[in-house]
Amino acid sequence: MRSRIMLSVLMVALLFMGMMPRAFAEERELAPQARSAVLMDADTGTILYEKNGREKLPPASITKIMTMLLVLEALDQGKIKYDDLVRVSEHAAQMGGSQIYLEPGERMSVRDLLKAVAVASANDASVALAEHVSGTDEAFVNEMNQRAQALGMRDTQFRNVNGLPEEGHFTTAHDIAIMSRELLKHPEITNFTRIYEDYLRQGTTKPFWLVNTNRLVKFYPGVDGLKTGYTSEAKFCLSASAKKGTFRVIAVVMGEPNAKTRNHEVSRMLDFAYSQYTNRLIYRKDDPIAERRVEKGDPGRILIKAPYPLSILMKKGDKPQQYQRRIVWNDLQAPVAKGQKIGEIQIIKDGRIVSRMALNSPLAIRRAGLWATWKRVSKSVLWIPEKASSSSTD
Structure with a gap:
């Protein structure tokens, strides 16, 4: 008798699972390998999917989204100009990891430095821009944290401008989506983040080839940014923006095991957004x-x-x-x-x-x-x- 009851319960459970709305079933499986993930509508800020979105994690180079935001705001305010020639300090030139191998005393325009950050995730270019905007990268980091608080990023603390590993440097997938949305309010940023390959120092004896660390800008239609990240501690991270018509979404994953899985799961999140939702432009x-x-x-x-x-x-x-x-x-x-x-x-x-x-x-x-x-x-x-x-x- 007991076995019959157990079998009946199991059959009812299986029937219920079969009747479950497909969109919900798919949503549960969007990013199974990610430590955390968030899918957001860029215009309204509505969360379409979330997995451990408030978990504090190291963001690696996704940090540079806030760096780029402050640079774009300084440009809008007239504090700096795209054609400003930035003199590279010894401190900026000493950054390791991803870099464009800036030399102390070298001069490069704000435009080219921003391109280096957006496309090649250059740590040295990030510090050079921070020093140009705020005088020192320490002062720039203070501004990053102030801006994060103003945006409501309650679970974020920055210790540097480029995301190199440092104690107490953390954020969440939810907060990354917030600052990504704010950066996209400066639509000119995608003129940089959607570049797949380009050159710096053209016409010199040391041209430098840039290849975008976000491969989805080439392989997923509509993707035009925003920033990848990787360290051994953070694993593979990405904040991707994509636009079809007037509908723009932001997909964030953190702690992915490898780049292939990261790109696959972000693609699934974008597919889900465009298959289940649409938008109507008001203004x-x-x-x-x-x-x-x-x-x-x-x-x-x-x-x-x-x-x-x-x-x-x-x-x-x-x-x-x-x-x-x-x-x-x-x-x-x-x-x-x-x-x-x-x-x-x-x-x-x-x-x-x-x-x-x-x-x-x-x-x-x-x-x-x-x-x-x-x-x-x-x-x-x-x-x-x-x-x-x-x-x-x-």
Whole structure:
């Protein structure tokens, strides 16, 4: 009798397993060899798959995603320029591991150094860029940690700019996805990370051949970044970005046993994302959203544009009508600081916010003086509509 009961229970369990949705069954097997993994929609930050995503692990050269982010932000702020010639210090030239064999006193442009980091994972180029941005690589590391905290990367601590093994240097697959998403808000970075092979020092006696350590940029359609990593402690790591149409995803794996398995499991994660999900673009970068009046401001009105693309992530089969868009504005009164949050776009489904985009002031707005206020009031009082004399009400 007991054996019959056991057999019945087993048959029911097998039947249940057979009826399990295929997408869920596949999701469990996406990255079986990885120590941890995360699959994220780049536009909304939605996690599509996660395995031990919060486990603190050594990231190896994936560290350089934060290095590249700070360099791109320094370029945007005008602190440095692509054509700046960076003088290589003895310290930078002494870095081991992956390198382009910079020599002390050699000069190389920010553009070429960034290419060396993005394509060849050059440790010496990373330090040279850090010193150019912040004066010393120690100061740059402090900025890396500050930026990580600002992004909500709670389980990350950087000790160096290139990911060489060091006690207390760790992050998680989840935090890597966050900083990868932030880096991709600077779309020009993929002009570097998607290069498969190129040269540095062309036209000299020491040309250097670069080959991308991320082979998927050549062998998986749509992959255009971002960064590999390997040390004996970290094993094989990768943060890969891929884009099909307007749908971009980020796949992160850490602790893979070898490069072949790493690439295979990342490919499975990307295949899963594109087979199960799609997106609908709401705003492109710099699309106008609204013009806002600034109380007592000079200027009195500002045009708000989308700071980066915003889309709706949809399970295949969902309908766009299931989603609503809402804009929530803060009270806007001068003075207003550049970058100050003034509102938020929310995408809502079934009463729940599924995506949001902060709207910030594109410029600093001072409080209007008496003369500016008088001119504004006079203009509003004396202004006569062009069709004021017409009786038409169209």
